[in-house]
Amino acid sequence: MTKDFDGDVLDPNYINLADNTCPTREQRANGINAFNGKASELVEKAKNGTLRNCERDFQQNSGCILNFYLTVRVATIRDAAMIIHAPVGCSAPAAIYREVFRRLYTAMNKPMDFDFHWLTTNIGEKDVIYGAADKLRFAIEEAERRYSPQAIFILTSCTSGIIGEDVEGVVNELAGKVKASLVPIHCEGIRSRIIQTGYDAFWHGILKYLVKPPTKRQDDMINVASMLSYTWQDRVEIARLLGKIGLRPNFIPEFAKVEDFETMSEAALTAPVCPTYTDYLSRGLEQEYKVPYFLYPSPIGIANTDEWLRTIGRMLHKEKEVEALILEERAHWVPKMDAIRRGFDKVKEANGGDFQVMGSLGQGRLVTQTPFFHELGVTTPVALCQDFDELLLEDVEHLLKRVGDFDIIVNTFQAAEVAHTARKYNPDMILSCPFQGSAYKREKGMTRIHALRGDGRKWSAQAGYAGAVACGSFLLQATHNMAFQNTMLAKTGDPYKEWWYQQPDPYFFHKKSDGREEAV
């Protein structure tokens, strides 16, 4: 336990806004991105302090804390501009999201004024030698001239970090000279291997530079940090449910306006969609502005949506309204869920009595999706998890009590490891994360876990009651059509040799935690 000079225990979750940025998830919550074992073992090791990350000797696909969905989130803020203070290549991975977001239509109430306002300083060799502060100054002024934004986000990179660029110096110099609020975000890729660090760094910048002290309380407003992998329809569903009890969501950060961040301090509550994503923001708003929050559960599945609403009801003294809402909603949606369950019963019967699902899950989904699978009557022999840290420890313990023990592979969705795991467990259905490693060539089922906001249609919903039914239907539908897998099998070869599948351990290419190389 860390103590200060006076012997007072230092709270690892205290957010020091005098600092330029947040601690890493490794520092704050012992974050790891490699583990293979039982969920109960993971929890036990985390609790007794013996959980250690290990090194990969072979890695195919990954993202950095700048680019693993941070740039694409910041770029959606409508009346802001984003400057990536980096060589131009660091901007490239997010460019594809212009196409992804074009799949959302204004007919679905996507804001008309949405477009990317995005600049890169394109740091080159000379900038590395002499510093790139002049370019950053120019980029800020140019962003102001082109877009007249309310805020300019400055995202740092490995290169700006290595040369020790004084981003705050430039920000302090220009603050007041430009109209926009300047928000530096320290997401240098080399800082951390846990992508959540990038999100924490983003919220740190938001809390430090953008959130204003409240001028009034907005008792009907609830901050909801909607994660990218939930869909446009989820926003619609959450707004619908909250609306029925006289509340309204303040959705941040995607497609928000700068004012939505500035007024977060006035909200009645911060509610989660993804606990690990929202953690830093929720704690910060409570610490600085006394906005209460809760982190678990998320509104995924019927039971969790009930509990999510009940928690809001308890915290905002709307217990009666919430109970009435739950009754009304259940009457409408539970019969539909029952029909889906019956559909899965038939599938199970044809399948020998069971239907197993393996999903690529972020930490947030790990604690929300697994109970949802149980609601559908399908089982989860193994969960693939992007990364893991101790912020969710209690929730995973809670989950273990609810659904029993299961295997867990924390692996940043490494393609070779996913393929190996898919072969080993051979589940009836694999739910893959778009643009990440997965196993597409198989005789059994294969579909997506989500569509990264690239599909705004109703069937892609996941949150709330409507989402539970839509997601259940989607999954059931995927069991009926095997054309995709058949085509993949017929037309493409396996990328890995049989040797790979014969290895007993999907972590064959890992160094052991004590630095020892695993025998080859």
Next chain:
Amino acid sequence: MAPKKTTGKTNSKPKKKLKQIAIYGKGGIGKSTTTSNLSAALSDLGYKVMQFGCDPKADSTNTLRDGSYIPTILDLLREKGRVEAKDAIYEGYNGIYCVEAGGPSPGVGCAGRGIITAVQLLKQQNIYEELNLDYVIYDVLGDVVCGGFAVPIREGIAQHVFTVSSSDFMAIYAANNLFRGIQKYSNAGGALLGGVIANSVSSGYQKSIIDDFVLQTNTQVLQYVPRSITVTQSELGGKTTIEAAPDSEQAKIYRELAKRVEAHEVSTTPVPLDPLQLRAWANKWSDQILAVERGDVRSAGAQI
């Protein structure tokens, strides 16, 4: 068609062997003084010499040019998109070519990357061949703090490294760190160690300490250079000792150094001490010096 037979004779002149030397050592230990006097002495021997300052403060070649500063490669690069190597080369004492890499303003950017860029710029433009040089001497900033400052010993740029060290522990510590860098690159075509230039060695125990250090690390002392007021006087006048006091004892010592560098052919991989070994070695000397001071022991080095 039968392959054409070669006669073993070519029409081109035998290529002149360019000797590239890097001089490292702790900051303030006398690297630039030693390097400039070495350059001056080598040029007096009739060689064509270039001195390449690899320190952002860009004062390596001052005493070769009457105390004046020259525009650095990185100054020129900052102003222009492309730099002709010739624009960055200035003649100094006895026609010595003086170059300074330079660097960013203090506190910004990356000086290490600057050294890489500057060294590569000259290398790519084949300027050493064009100038028909005999010696290029790199005078490099104190410790090997990052990859940039290791460039002269990497990638086959310099062949020989000499380190300037006094008998002070911190100077020896820096020299040992340098040896670690040399060892690291020794199997990849990097420069090897020629030896130690023992600077400011005026008393017996100082000599003994250095002698023991080179013994432990499997290298040699190339030259002992005592502390001298002549050097101070010459530098205050903006000149090397070779130029300002050519007949002095100190100039003689620098000439000896030049002759030894001229004769030096084979460098080797040093055996650096690990931090614990170095600490134990230093403690042993601490006890010994105390004993000498008390008169308990007379050091062998006290005879010099």
